[in-house]
Amino acid sequence: MLEFRQVHKAYATPQGPLEVLAGVDLTLDAGESLALMGESGSGKSTLLHLAAGLDLPDRGEVRVAGHAISSLGEASRARLRRETLGLVFQQFHLVPSLSVFDNLRLQARLAGREQADWTNELLERLGLAALARRYPEQLSGGQQQRLAIGRALAPRPALLLADEPTGNLDEGTADEVLDLLLTLVRDTGCALLMVTHSPRVAAPLDRRLHLTHGRLTRPEVGQDACP
Template sequence: MPTEALAVRACGVAKTISGPSGELEVLRDVTLEVAAGESVAILGASGSGKSTLLGLLAGLDAPSAGDIWLAGQNLAALDEDGRARLRAGQVGFVFQSFQLLAGLDALENVMLPLELIGRPARTAAREALDRVGLGARVRHLPHQLSGGEQQRVAIARAIVARPAVLFADEPTGNLDERNGEQIAELLFALNTEHAAALVVVTHDPALATRCTRRYRLGGGELRK
């Protein structure tokens, strides 16, 4: 499939980091293609490099070798500001630890991505919170929300700009089973309704089974 038709494409990606005992190869010759509307799960043991790979695919870090295209753009051709602008308009990211700003209420947290790119924010943020079932919690601060509610705010923030790609790093990892199931339902509903590519890093086999394709990361290599 042509690169411009893919939401995410990684070709021969490697990542090496410096450690106390020398160079450590975290990823080796990783190749992955994800089209719009697909859902892909990446499984693997703790420390296998799953979150590192997700960060590379989202342009949060640069690979040591190889090329990554995101929403048709070669990340290597963009400087840090260019990658930030691309993420702001095309990428949603859901973190395991929610990453909400403690001093902002739910509405302000969700408005933030749109404000950063100069787009009207308040109405879209309210609609996103309604979509995740938190229309009555817009003025609550993160510490006034349960874990499941905080994750739903994080998802509203991730989707408010209608991204082409949604990355989720262990989105159910800090939640109980009931809340985890609700978050999974929400992620896949958004994936289907907006045809956004969904790339999920998870330890949860039930969540992974729902994805279009599943990969396992081990020894630095990504395998089906």
């Protein structure tokens, strides 16, 4: 579903090029969940942006659902995001002028895959059915993040990319949102790549990798080691 082959990415700085990714290799299969960990500034979000086709590698290849991202034009990458990917960010990015219900079905409509039964089921499972006509500003932070997750999953994407999806929530609310996210991912069968700095948040996922000095490694034994 997602493959990185010797991916390099650098950014210009006053001191010269800063290499963020230095030959990253990564494979994520359909239905698999992977936590990408690392310190702030380690390049986790850069890797996620490359996976989403929001940025392009300097060298190497990124493939999503068999498509080489670098060979696609901007319009084709946008279509791939609409039809294949779901995106969840630390900031909710909800449309303030749309109700809960209309925010939820927005992505599915853009992808041409709106299904009324699935939208209504999501409302129930998100715990938002009674709030369907409210607007985002009338929701708590946890409710807004649940809505953002539901919107990303409404078109049943093949791959969900999540960047610190519980980072703005208190621990109790974060646990509830994470449990809901993983349950919905499992039930829809999509693959999940989640960026997090928290071993506790990463622990329930199938695999965990650390990004350090531009390269991916497994966590050390005793520090959230992979099984």
